[in-house]
Amino acid sequence: MIVETPSRLHITLIDLNGVHGRIDGGVGLTIDDPCIQIEAEPADNGISTIFSNKSQMIPGLLEDYSKKIEGAASRVIQARKYTEGFEFKVDAAYPPHSGLGSGTQLSLAVAKLMTELNGESLPAHELAKIVGRGGTSGIGVESFENGGFIIDGGHNSHDKSSFLPSSASSASPPPIIARYNFPEDWKVVLTIPDVEKGVSGSKEIDAFQKHCPIKLEEVEKLSHLILMKLMPAVVESDLDSFGSAINIIQNTGFKKIENKLQSVHIKRIMEELRNSGAAAVGMSSFGPTIYSVTDTNVKTVVKEAKNSIKDIGGQVIQTQARNHGAKFFD
The missing domain is CATH 3.30.70.890 (GHMP kinase, C-terminal domain)
Known part of the structure; x- marks a missing residue:
């Protein structure tokens, strides 16, 4: 099975004050290119990753993607009690830490591949909770699921009490409060x-x-x-x-x-x-x-x-x- 994810623009966080009992909130846009394309097959044991176009990928990308794939796969195995291994092949990628949300898209793609290969069809929101994404913004998760122009409503302060980026937050993905098709002629x-x-x-x-x-x-x-x-x-x-x-x-x-x-x-x-x-x-x-x-x-x-x-x-x-x-x- 193969998954091709979009990338996303994160336009802004909305509320990093929290006086009304919610923090974060985000505005974003799903875009076609660049994308991540990754495929998976069952294996006897362990997690392995190969890259089909190593020579065209920037330094540091292979290590970053391999680490994130292994991390996401380990979380899925633990959460869903899978016993077999998986081999992943990355066919298309874009640079990490570039502002385009590669970490969320890669983690969700790994989780989606693994669960589908095991006969489970879980929504992106549930997959995000398993792999620990969406702790600040819900834009990447909704981009994976439905695309478009997206507004999320942030987190209740009872669920997330401090100002932290997604990489350091264990909060569940926030609710989507608006989603529109973006003008295709723009x-x-x-x-x-x-x-x-x-x-x-x-x-x-x-x-x-x-x-x-x-x-x-x-x-x-x-x-x-x-x-x-x-x-x-x-x-x-x-x-x-x-x-x-x-x-x-x-x-x-x-x-x-x-x-x-x-x-x-x-x-x-x-x-x-x-x-x-x-x-x-x-x-x-x-x-x-x-x-x-x-x-x-x-x-x-x-x-x-x-x-x-x-x-x-x-x-x-x-x-x-x-x-x-x-x-x-x-």
């Missing part, structure tokens, strides 16, 4: 500069602990912006309003902190992309991936994206929203 351009990868691990935990709680007025401003500008813009296919909201979000709430912790190149690239005519420019999660959303001038935006990284290196990907979840093949 194009998404990813710029992934060759700079230090986004904040992760202990640095990410430190960022949450140092900068939270966020001031209540910042959270209120962001919530108003999401409810009365960003969400209606998606529903009404209003690109100008959507772009305006995304651009304001970059300097609001915890997203402002995420941007401040980045390389100086990130701010420069974002400014150049806006000047090229992209309606919306933002950084996904802790970066370094920058996304631009546009419609008729996509060639101009792609050209500017490539120019913006010519001195530092990196990758530019033209893609689009994905209004469905992971694909499954026999």
